[in-house]
Amino acid sequence: xxxxRWLAPLAALGGLLVALPLVGLIARVPxxxxxxxxxxEDALTALGLSLRTSLAATVLTVTLGVPxxxxxxxxxxxxxxxxxxxxxxxxxxxxxxxxxALLYAFGRRGLLGExxxxxxxxxTAAVVIAQTFxxxxxxxxSVESALAATxxxxxxxxxxxxxxxxxxxxxxTLPTLAPALATGAVLAFARALGEFGATLTFAGSLxxxxxxxxxxxxxxxxxxxxxxxxxxxxxxxxAIGVVALAYRxxxxxx
Amino acid sequence: xxxxxxPTLAAAVAVLAAAGCTASSAxxxxxxxxxxxxxxxxxxxxxVLDAIDARFEAEHPGVTVVAAFAGSSDLASQIREGAPAxxxxxxxxxQMDTIADTLDGDPVLFAxxxxxxxxxxxxxxxxTGLADLADPSVVSVVCAPxxxxxxxxxxxxxLDGVTLAPAxxxxxxxxxxxxxxxxxxxxxxxxVTDVARASGIxxxxxxxxxxxxxxxxxxxxxxxxxxxxxxxxxxxxAGDEARGILADAxxxxx
Numbered sequence: 001x002x003x004x005r006w007l008a009p010l011a012a013l014g015g016l017l018v019a020l021p022l023v024g025l026i027a028r029v030p031x032x033x034x035x036x037x038x039x040x041e042d043a044l045t046a047l048g049l050s051l052r053t054s055l056a057a058t059v060l061t062v063t064l065g066v067p068x069x070x071x072x073x074x075x076x077x078x079x080x081x082x083x084x085x086x087x088x089x090x091x092x093x094x095x096x097x098x099x100x101a102l103l104y105a106f107g108r109r110g111l112l113g114e115x116x117x118x119x120x121x122x123x124t125a126a127v128v129i130a131q132t133f134x135x136x137x138x139x140x141x142s143v144e145s146a147l148a149a150t151x152x153x154x155x156x157x158x159x160x161x162x163x164x165x166x167x168x169x170x171x172x173t174l175p176t177l178a179p180a181l182a183t184g185a186v187l188a189f190a191r192a193l194g195e196f197g198a199t200l201t202f203a204g205s206l207x208x209x210x211x212x213x214x215x216x217x218x219x220x221x222x223x224x225x226x227x228x229x230x231x232x233x234x235x236x237x238x239a240i241g242v243v244a245l246a247y248r249x250x251x252x253x254x
Numbered sequence: 255x256x257x258x259x260x261p262t263l264a265a266a267v268a269v270l271a272a273a274g275c276t277a278s279s280a281x282x283x284x285x286x287x288x289x290x291x292x293x294x295x296x297x298x299x300x301x302v303l304d305a306i307d308a309r310f311e312a313e314h315p316g317v318t319v320v321a322a323f324a325g326s327s328d329l330a331s332q333i334r335e336g337a338p339a340x341x342x343x344x345x346x347x348x349q350m351d352t353i354a355d356t357l358d359g360d361p362v363l364f365a366x367x368x369x370x371x372x373x374x375x376x377x378x379x380x381x382t383g384l385a386d387l388a389d390p391s392v393v394s395v396v397c398a399p400x401x402x403x404x405x406x407x408x409x410x411x412x413l414d415g416v417t418l419a420p421a422x423x424x425x426x427x428x429x430x431x432x433x434x435x436x437x438x439x440x441x442x443x444x445x446v447t448d449v450a451r452a453s454g455i456x457x458x459x460x461x462x463x464x465x466x467x468x469x470x471x472x473x474x475x476x477x478x479x480x481x482x483x484x485x486x487x488x489x490x491x492a493g494d495e496a497r498g499i500l501a502d503a504x505x506x507x508x
Contacts, residue, residue: 109437121393121438122421204395204422204433211423218425222327222400 022236028229037230045208046216047234053124053212054192057131061139061188066181068136069143084144091137095197102130102202126203127210131192138191142184146177186246190239291483292338293321294329296345296470297428298367301451302503303343306496310487317483325426326402327352333475340478341487343470346402350471358481361471363508364491365500367445368467369406371458372434379440384411384460387441390419395430395439398423402468403430407443410466418443431455447504469508 030037037043068087075083090098104110106129108117120126150173158168174181196214203210205219213235220228295303300323307319322329322339326349333339333353342357343364344350350361373381379392387394396418397404404423411418421439424430430442435454445468449457472491474484490496497507 103436103438107436107438117438122395200425200429201432205398205424206420206422219398219400221331222398225331 025229025232025236028226029233030226030230033226034230034233037227038234040227042207042216043213043227043231046211046213046231049124049127049208049211050193050213053127053131054189056128057135057192058185058189060128060132061135061192062181062185064132065136065139065184065188066143069140069147072140072144073147087140088137090134095134095195096201098134099130099198099201102126102133102198107202122204122206122210124209127199127212130198130202131195134195134198135188135191138187139181139184142180142187143177146180150176183246186242190242190246193238193242194235289317289480289483291317291319291340291480291487293319293341293343293487294333294337294339295321295323295343296326296329297323297426298345298445298447299323299343299470302447302500302505305499306491309495309499310490313490314483314486319487327400338477338479339475340480340484341472341474343472343491345470346405346468347471348405349402350473353475356476358474358476358478358484361473362488362492363469364472364496365470365505366467366508367447367470367505368463369403369410369443370446370449370460370463372431372442372444372449372452372455373440373458374434374437375454375456377456377458378437381441381458383458384414384416387411387418387420387443388416393421393438393440394419395422395424395433395442396420397427397430397443398425401426403427403443403445406466406468410443410460410463413462413465450504464506467506470505 038047072080072084072087093101106112106117106120106126108114108121110117120129154176155168155172158172159165163171194214195212196218199205199210199212200215200218205211205215207216211219213231217228217231217235220231293303293307303321303323307321311317311319324332326345329337329339329342330344330349330352333342333356342350342353344361345367347361350357371381371384371387373379379386381387381392386392387396396407399405399408403426407418422433424433427444427448430439430444431448431452433439434442434444435452441458446457446463449455472488474481474488478484501507
């Protein structure tokens with residue numbers, strides 16, 4: 001199915017809109033300094049912090065997002081629609097709004113109070129919370145739509161054969177969901193890696209503690225725009241690689 | 255699927271085309287009678303410049319001043335990338351220097367600003383001076399050294415022999431204010447004029463803060479649409495009337 005011929009020029013325009021900024025970025029990368037720039041102490045500190053926090057956020061996303069996907073599937077009617085919209089909200093919220101919301105919940109003057117808020121303020125844990133907040137919807141959506149595609153017949157058979165609910169989950173349902181879980185986890189990781197606004201608003205920016213790669217790029221622009229472009233390219237490469245990885249199994253399955 | 259999407263797409267294209275026509279004809283009609291002056295101004299000038307622009311417009315009938323506010327370094331990089339500004343007002347001379355080759359004439363200093371300590375209302379951590387910002391038990395935030403307010407903070411701390419221990423180094427003074435106003439931080443270093451325009455914030459003056467003053471230069475840009483008007487605006491800023499408005503907002507004379 002390719003559609004009528006006149007779609008082609010619009011498709012080309014759309015492709016240009018996406019590709020040109022990347023070409024522009026690549027054109028600004030100072031290749032002679034590239035390796036030195038992305039392996040500088042600052043860059044490695046920021047990239048390392050990004051990697052650690054994004055992995056932690058991905059683990060949290062799997063641990064909490066999968067059960068949330070099951071719970072969402074268990075709801076019926078209008079309630080499911082409402083809850084789904086709430087759970088997916090971080091996906092479409094402006095990042096700074098997400099950051100403010102996190103501040104009002106987990107900040108020193110937030111809902112959980114000074115003790116919890118004070119111990120989180122300006123810590124790496126706050127970065128992980130912000131990343132998990134924005135990344136969780138990817139996992140919930142993946143799990144929910146994968147569950148919607150299953151009939152539940154094999155689970156019912158396993159149960160009549162005497163398997164406990166936990167055993168059915170571990171041996172029947174989760175293996176069926178594996179491709180969806182992998183896609184959700186990879187996308188959640190990519191989203192956590194790219195998280196910027198909520199982190200800046202909620203967690204702050206200090207080298208080695210809260211200044212992840214996107215925040216470092218934002219600050220680098222001030223003093224060395226070329227270095228910012230070099231570090232940006234690293235994130236672009238990771239993002240494209242991750243998305244290619246995430247969508248490969250889905251495409252071959254359909 | 256494709257078939258149903260087509261009418262929508264066609265409608266969208268039609269709307270875009272219509273919008274394009276309207277915009278261009280409006281431009282054509284507006285240009286003979288009125289003139290627009292585009293001013294790129296440091297974020298700390300946000301409120302005070304509205305008052306100054308109103309006076310300038312009153313003295314130059316038919317002229318509309320359009321001001322764009324952002325961090326000085328953001329604006330300077332936009333001007334370097336060819337943004338259509340007529341006048342640039344920077345919060346420090348270093349940023350003005352970065353676009354020295356695009357100026358029409360020498361920059362004119364029109365105001366100075368000094369640092370103060372911002373604390374949440376009620377001053378919960380009993381901050382009394384700059385030395386308290388070296389105490390790790392006081393959660394303090396400053397601007398990153400790469401941006402003008404952070405550079406000033408570092409110079410001032412060095413003069414007093416204080417080693418700042420910030421929980422976060424923010425990108426700009428607005429982010430510092432936000433963290434303090436939210437109660438997330440106990441103290442932050444900001445400009446005197448920022449406290450005047452923020453709510454939920456008190457100032458703790460720093461002894462000898464005037465030893466480190468940010469000087470604000472104004473300059474007409476070589477590519478200004480109307481060089482005479484741009485020059486008139488710069489002269490107006492340095493004049494008595496504008497100086498009075500600036501003084502009311504907490505700015506000192508250069």
